[in-house]
Amino acid sequence: MKKYKHWLKIDGYHSEGRQYKEIDEYLKNYPNAKATIYLYEFDMFNRAVLLECEQNYNDLDMNVNTGSHPLRRLTQKPKNISSPREFEMPEYIQSKF
Numbered sequence: 001m002k003k004y005k006h007w008l009k010i011d012g013y014h015s016e017g018r019q020y021k022e023i024d025e026y027l028k029n030y031p032n033a034k035a036t037i038y039l040y041e042f043d044m045f046n047r048a049v050l051l052e053c054e055q056n057y058n059d060l061d062m063n064v065n066t067g068s069h070p071l072r073r074l075t076q077k078p079k080n081i082s083s084p085r086e087f088e089m090p091e092y093i094q095s096k097f
Contacts, residue, residue, distance in 0.1 A: 002054065004052070004054065004057070005051070006052075006053070006060065006073055007049070007050060007076065008073055010049060012044075012047065017093045018071075019070060021097060022063055023049060033052065034052045034053075035049055035051050035086075036085065036086060038083060039081065039082055041080045041082055048074070048081045049087060050077075050084075057073065060073075
């Protein structure tokens with residue numbers, strides 16, 4: 001099956017928990033998917049996420065790029081990111097759910 005790469009942006013200023021939860025739920029529902037989180041070099045609140053999965057953008061079973069949800073899909077890899085690590089929900093967000 002073909003692998004697709006989706007770059008997502010977690011908006012740390014607005015409903016951050018909902019965005020992490022959306023990605024976490026997707027990874028639970030699709031165990032073959034993988035997510036890597038990156039820090040922006042000059043922005044300590046927002047995060048970039050590389051989602052590698054078997055769904056193209058039109059079939060992506062995730063609430064992204066909607067008016068009711070702040071999680072955004074980026075059109076290309078951000079240039080000012082660093083410190084990649086495996087995606088996991090932060091403890092301060094886990095405690096809310």
